[in-house]
Amino acid sequence: MIEKMKKTIILILLSVFGMSFAYPRHISFKQREYAFQHRRARVPSFTRVSADYEDGKITLDVTGYTGNVQVYVSDSRGNVVGYTMNSVVNGGSVYLDLGTLDEGGYTLDVVLRNATYVGQFDA
DSSP states (O other), X not given: XXXXXXXXXXXXXXXXXXXXXXXXXXXOEEXXXXXXXXXXXXXXXXXEEEEEXXXXXXXXXXXXXXXXXXXXXXXXXXXXXXXXXXXXXXXEEEEEXXXXXXXXXXXXXXXXXXXXXXXXXXX
């Protein structure tokens, strides 16, 4: 009886602690603008953009790109609630601390030299 009670308590504790850990939410991107050359779309670049949102912080990873990275976060009404700009050389990470956001949907715009990437996330 005591062994069964111990197992039950352990299972309850594991489930409570397992639910309390926050996992970063991945943000998917679409390229908004395409660069054209000779009236045809350019060959896709090796530039890759990915981001995660967790606890009011966005971590943006850019690969295959050298230059300035501008990051804008807008609320559902189009108001910019966060902005940063960093330079990367052959890729790198950009961090943006948004503090406490109101619950709702947000848009993440990433502006590189020749392209803009747009993603959506919920806070």
